[in-house]
Amino acid sequence: QVQLVESGGGLVQPGGSLRLSCAASGSIFSINAMAWYRQAPGKQRELVAAITSSSITNYRNSVTGRFTISRDNANNTVYLQMNFLKPEDTAVYYCNAVLRVRRLSPVDNYWGQGTQVTVSS
Numbered sequence: 001q002v003q004l005v006e007s008g009g010g011l012v013q014p015g016g017s018l019r020l021s022c023a024a025s026g027s028i029f030s031i032n033a034m035a036w037y038r039q040a041p042g043k044q045r046e047l048v049a050a051i052t053s054s055s056i057t058n059y060r061n062s063v064t065g066r067f068t069i070s071r072d073n074a075n076n077t078v079y080l081q082m083n084f085l086k087p088e089d090t091a092v093y094y095c096n097a098v099l100r101v102r103r104l105s106p107v108d109n110y111w112g113q114g115t116q117v118t119v120s121s
Contacts, residue, residue, distance in 0.1 A: 001026045001027060002024065002025070002026040002027060002028060002097075002099070002101060002110045003024070003025050003026050004022055004023070004024050004025075004095045004096075004097060004110055004111060004112035004113075005022065005023050005025070005112065005113075006020060006021065006022045006093075006094075006095050006112040006113060006114070006115045007020070007021045007022075007115070008020040008021050008080075008115065009093060009115030009116050009117050010116075010117070010118070011118045011119075011120065012085055012117075012118070012119055013085075013119070013120070013121050014085060014086060014087060014119055014120070014121055015084055015085065016085050016119070017081070017082060017083045017084075017085065018082045018085065018117060019079060019080065019081050019082070020036065020079065020080040020082070020093055020095075020115060020117075021077060021078075021079050022034070022036075022077065022078050022079075022095030022097075022112050023075065023076060023077045024076040024077070024078075024097050024099070024110070025076065026101075027101045027102065028076060028099055028100075028101060029099070029100040029101060029102045029103050029105065030053070030099060030100050031053060031073070031076055031097055031098070031099040031100075032052065032053055032098045032099060032100070032107055033050055033051060033052045033053065033097070033098045034050070034051055034069075034071055034078035034095070034096065034097045034098070035047060035048070035049060035050035035051070035069075035078075035095075035096040035097075035098075036048040036049050036050075036069065036078070036080045036093055036094070036095060036096070037093070037094045037096055038089075038091035038092065038093045038094065038117075039091055039092050039094070039114075040088075040090060040091040040092075043091075045094065046060065047060060048060055048063055048067065048069075048080070048093070049063065049067055049068075049069035049080060050069065051069045051070065051071050051078065053073060055070075055071070057069055062088075063082075063089075066082065066083050066084045066085075067080060067081065067082050067083070068080070068081040068083075069081075076097075078095060078097075080093070082117070085117075085119045086119060087119045087120060088119075089117060089119050090117060090118050090119050090120070091117060092114040092115065092116055092117075093114065093115050093116075093117050094111055094112055094113075094114045094115075095111065095112035096109060096110070096111055096112070097109070097110045
């Protein structure tokens with residue numbers, strides 16, 4: 001089994017910062033990439049940022065320059081440092097991992113439970 005455990009969500013004022021963490025545990029052979037998605041009420045889930053095992057990153061345009069994704073490969077953990085937060089960043093943030101559970105297995109997607117981020121004064 002694979003489990004993604006998130007932490008760091010909460011309430012923050014506009015312009016503030018939060019750091020989200022997500023640790024993947026269980027039967028994991030390798031992780032190809034980890035990512036953060038978010039879903040606001042009435043909207044589809046959208047990719048926020050992604051990072052590969054070689055630390056290649058990608059960000060959606062609206063968070064570029066404000067958010068930073070990083071990972072600790074040794075601990076199968078991904079972080080999302082969110083600075084200069086805006087009310088429109090309010091959403092449930094989900095951790096995602098693309099990984100193999102064993103050698104020669106195909107890759108598959110795993111999801112965290114989601115953590116609420118609310119940006120409000």
